[in-house]
Every structure is written in structure tokens, then in C-alpha cells.
Amino acid sequence: MNSDGPKKLAVGKVRYFGQHRGEVNCSAFSPDGKILLTASDDGFVYVWETKSRRLLRKLTGHRGPVKFCRFSPDGCLFASSSCDHTVRLWDVGRSKCLHVLKGHQRSVETVSFSPDSKQLASGGWDKRVILWEVQSGHKVRLLTGHHDSVQSSDFSPTSDSLATGSWDSTVHIWDLRVASPAISYQELDGHTGKISCLCYSASGLLVKVWDCNTGQCLETVKGLLDVAHACVFTPDGKLLVSGAAVTR
Structure with missing residues (x-):
């Protein structure tokens, strides 16, 4: 982590993607951008051409607000989740x-895909985490242990853990190498507030920056003035970007 403080970021021309008739809850780029x-x-998932800002498709099917969307690492599929209690898997092409x-x-x-795009994890207000087989759409495992809404998920780079x-202010690291029905997880409980986002770095670190092998908190990232709603590592794991609500 660079402790020299924030640097000025050069921002090019801003592009706006309109036509939504409700709050935008999530956005996701395809692997090729x-x-x-x-x-x-x-209730819609909007599919845009990034460069031209052209709306390619407005996808229907969900019967409630769409809360989350994410591409598979291989770029062939994407998933969307909704207040209608479902996850939908879509063919990109x-x-x-x-x-x-x-x-x-x-x-x-x-929702989150495993690095090999073969599994999908989903979580929500029922406090459950479900693992799915992508090809068949079948449920593989039900993971229980959280005491409040599950708001974020991410597979480790090796797919060994989720x-x-x-x-409930905790992060659970689920050991996926343990055969079902036995489930093993490690609980990281260093947070004092609700956890809205998490992600692994390419080397296997989480934010609050944890070493997932030892459960040790390596770094508490400070600087945000409000609740952090999003965070992501760059592919090389050297930079971390986070976003928060702004109180005006």
C-alpha cells in the first residue's frame, strides 16, 4: 500500500449512460471493456456498448429491482440478482x-463467479450464501453462518475459498475444499460497522486488508468520510480503489 497520500487523478471526457427509470444499483464492465x-x-438490466454509449439491449425477466450484476471471468456469461429472490444467468453473445x-x-x-467461470456464489437478505454450478444451474451448496444480510462475495484467485x-460486521472465509455437507469457515471480525463490499487482490488479500491464510488484519484503509459501498483492486494488486457515499 502506498502511504504517501492521494495523488491527483487525470480524468478524461465523462460519458453518461442514460435511459434508466430508477436508481442504478450496480455496473460491470466485460473483461475486454x-x-x-x-x-x-x-427492473431492467441495460447492456451498453462502452465506446459509443449505444444501448444494445434492455433485458427483461426480473420481477423487481435488479440489485447486482457481474460478468464471468471468461466473458461468456453474466449474472444478475434481484429483489424477486432470483439470480439470472445470461449468455453474453x-x-x-x-x-x-x-x-x-x-x-x-x-453474485460472484469463480475464476474458472464454472461456479457462481450468491448471497442476500436471507443470510444465506448459495453455490451454483454455472453450466447446469444446479445448487451445489448452501452456506449458513452469517447473522444478517450478505452484501458482498468474492472467490479467492485459486478458487479454494470464498x-x-x-x-453482521463479519467476513467469512469459506473453505471450499471441504466436502459437503461439512462446511468450514474462518470468521474475520475486526470491523465495527456493516460490511457492504469486499474483494480479493490478485495475491489473495482482502479489504479491510486481511491475510486470509492467517486471519491477520494487515491494514485498515482510512480516508473515506462515509460508508464505503464499493472497492476493487487493480489486476496487479498494487492499487485499491474505493468509493463511498458523500454527505452534502
Whole structure:
């Protein structure tokens, strides 16, 4: 981590993607950066051409606000989750829904793909984390242990573990090498507030910056004036970007 303080960031021309009829809850770039997804409270998933800002498709199917969206690492699929208690898996090329994943009892707030794009994790207000097989859409595992809404999730770079962050102020590191039905997890409880976002670095670190092998908190990132709602590492793991609400 660079402790020299924030540096001025050069920002080019801002591009606006309109036409939403509700709050935009999430956005996601395709791995090649050519497509942008936006998930909205109006119940649609919008598919944009990044360079031209052209709306390619407005996808229907969810019966409630769309809370989250994410591309698979191989760029072939993307997933969307909704207040309608479902996750939908979409084919990128055809923008066709391949599977509707049902298993949650309340709004689904987060989805994440394994690095090999073969598994999907989802979590939400029912305090559950569900692992799915992407190709078939079948449920693989149900992970329980959180005491409040699961708001974020991310697979480790090796796919051996899954990290989930909850409004119960804990991060759980689930050991996916343990055969079902036995489930093993490590609880990281250094936070004092609700956890809205988490992500692994390429080397396997989390924010609050944890060493997931030892459970030790390596760094507490400071500087935000409000609740952090998003964070992401650059692919080389050297930079961390975080975003927060701004009180005016």
C-alpha cells in the first residue's frame, strides 16, 4: 500500500449512460471493456456498448429491482440478482437468459463467479450464501453462518475459498475444499460497522486488508468520510480503489 497520500487523478471526457427509470444499483464492465452492464431499480438490466454509449439491449425477466450484476471471468456469461429472490444467468453473445436460479427467500444482493467461470456464489437478505454450478444451474451448496444480510462475495484467485461480507460486521472465509455437507469457515471480525463490499487482490488479500491464510488484519484503509459501498483492486494488486457515499 502506498502511504504517501492521494495523488491527483487525470480524468478524461465523462460519458453518461442514460435511459434508466430508477436508481442504478450496480455496473460491470466485460473483461475486454467493450460492454457495460447497469442494473436498475426499474427492473431492467441495460447492456451498453462502452465506446459509443449505444444501448444494445434492455433485458427483461426480473420481477423487481435488479440489485447486482457481474460478468464471468471468461466473458461468456453474466449474472444478475434481484429483489424477486432470483439470480439470472445470461449468455453474453445472445443476451439470452440461460438459467433462473431459485433458492433464496429474500432479495439477492451479491453474485460472484469463480475464476474458472464454472461456479457462481450468491448471497442476500436471507443470510444465506448459495453455490451454483454455472453450466447446469444446479445448487451445489448452501452456506449458513452469517447473522444478517450478505452484501458482498468474492472467490479467492485459486478458487479454494470464498469470502462473504455481511451486515453482521463479519467476513467469512469459506473453505471450499471441504466436502459437503461439512462446511468450514474462518470468521474475520475486526470491523465495527456493516460490511457492504469486499474483494480479493490478485495475491489473495482482502479489504479491510486481511491475510486470509492467517486471519491477520494487515491494514485498515482510512480516508473515506462515509460508508464505503464499493472497492476493487487493480489486476496487479498494487492499487485499491474505493468509493463511498458523500454527505452534502
